Amino acid sequence: MxxxxxxxxxxxxxxxxxxxxxxxxxxxxxxxxxxxxxxxxxxxxxxxxxxxxxxxxxxxxxxxxxxxxxxxxxxxxxGAPAPVTVSRAQLARGEQLVQSGDAARELPACRQCHGAQLTGVAPFVPGLLGLSQDYLSSQLGAWRTGQRHASEPDCMAQVARRMALEDVQAVAAWLAAQKVPAGGQAAAGFTHTLPLACGSLDVRWPPAGRAGGAQ
The missing domain is CATH 1.10.760.10 (Cytochrome c-like domain)
Incomplete structure (x- = not known):
């Protein structure tokens, strides 16, 4: 392989x-x-x-x-995170959204789905650390504008569409500035009810298989 x-x-x-x-x-x-x-x-x-x-x-x-x-x-x-390129106010806003969300916009905290350490939750939820600011902002932006999709119900699309452009930039900047905890491994599973239904969690894993293709 x-x-x-x-x-x-x-x-x-x-x-x-x-x-x-x-x-x-x-x-x-x-x-x-x-x-x-x-x-x-x-x-x-x-x-x-x-x-x-x-x-x-x-x-x-x-x-x-x-x-x-x-x-x-x-x-x-x-590797070490890249130097911060935004203001302290933007970083503070990003941290607030990641850690606590924004009830006024019905935005759950990122950590509610991506794990307390933001390193993901096995088997389906990715970590948010160790990624560049440009990549994070581009993917959130793609969900926000409908250019990226996931299995329905598409929980990330719902979240991104509730975010102002400034929120997208703030979240991406704060996440990109964080060190990855030692090991960076995803949590084994959820111990709480998720704030939104997410179709990506309903996929059969391991897969049942599909006819044809390389073996």
Missing amino acids: EQRVLPCTVCHGKQGRATPDGYFPRIAGKPAGYLYNQLRHFRDVERRYPPMAYLLSYLSDDYLAEIARHFSELQLPY
Whole structure:
């Protein structure tokens, strides 16, 4: 599998650690179910990025699951966060939204779904740390404008559409400025009721399989 996923590392960096500019995100150590969902969405053109669709178009669910497991098991060190490029007021607003949310806008705290340490929750919820400010803001912006989709009900789209553009920038800046806790591993599961229904949590894992594709 290490040889088979070399095309992935062309963009996502050696062992999936991410590229220096952070535009292509780190995939090493992400929860397997989350990676599987993203691979499936790219293959089925539910998440639009032609190079990914081209690479994955003939791969079966089982094979995508193998790729997802491979990268999820790569527990590699994280680099130091990039220097902060926003004001203290923006950082404070970002921290507020991440840690406490905003009841007036019906925005849940990021930590309610992405884990108390923001390192994700297995098997389907990704961590938010160790990602660049540009990547985070671009993905939140894509959900906010309808360019990115997830399985219905699309909880991230609901959250992003309630955020002002300034909130998107503040959250992305604060998250990108945080150090990843030692290990950076996702929590084993939820111990509380989530604030929104999320279709991405209802996918069968491990998958039942799909006819055809590489084995």
